[in-house]
Amino acid sequence: MKRFEELFAPHMDAAYNLARWLTGDESAAQDVVQASAFRAFRFVHRFVDGNPKAWFLTIVRHESYGWLKAAGGGRWVALGDEIAEDDLALSHAQTPELLAMHAEDARLIQQALQALAPAFREVIVLKELEDMSYKDIARVVDIPLGTVMSRLARARAMLRLELLKLHAHD
Template sequence: MKRFEELFAPHMDAAYNLARWLTGNESAAHDVVQESAFKAFKFLHRFTDGNAKAWFLTIVRNESYNWLKASASNRWIAIGDEISEDDLALSHSQTPELYAMHAEDAKRVQQALRALPPAYREVIVLKELEDMPYKDIAKVVDIPIGTVMSRLARARTLLKLELLKLHNHE
């Protein structure tokens, strides 16, 4: 138990952040992180003193996609959900990058990020919000470093386009 806490407790915020952005659902993110922590604990014997954050976030990523697949048939229920001011304030406290921005700008960035396909959203979250190196993102997402870089470049372009669309609709 002590080894688990030392290795993974420091990465719980990053795990929640990734799960929240991938699932698009705060409650699901909590469930995903809890299930991921359980699996990390259960399979701790398989972790061989590598990068604990990358190993744990790989589990979180996989669990997030499992949640998305399982909830796909119920997806229509969540489409109409809007971000309340309380949710916006909560997300500000969890992502320092967004906290510094004006509330309206933060809302636009969140909307634009949610509009990105998950494959692009996850590399943006891991690089820009979690400040992970390319090699660690490659481990988490299970793609080559070159693909991480090209996907990140594409994700940034798509994010800019989404932000422009949102700006032009005002």
């Protein structure tokens, strides 16, 4: 139990974040993380060396895809539109106008991410939101390092195009 807590407990937020982006469902993400944590706990003896975050997120990714398959596939959506009140807390530099602009930017980014295919969305989430190395992303997604780099470059270009399209419609 202690080894599990030391290795994987620090990565629960990252696990939830990935599950939420992949499943598009808060409740499902919680279930996926719980199932993933149970699986990691059961097989913690198999984790010998390496990055515990990458190992754990690999489990989360597989559980998320399993949930999507069981739920009927095609449910590829991003985080909900709700913004936590804590995120909107005013500081000295945050005027209501600035907060509105940030909320709108976040909404556009979420829409643009939703438009990406899952294979491109997951590398963006792992790199940009979870700040994982290319090597660790390769482990999680189970693709060669070169593919991670090219997929990430393509995902960024696709995201840029989607954002341009969304800005053009506003």
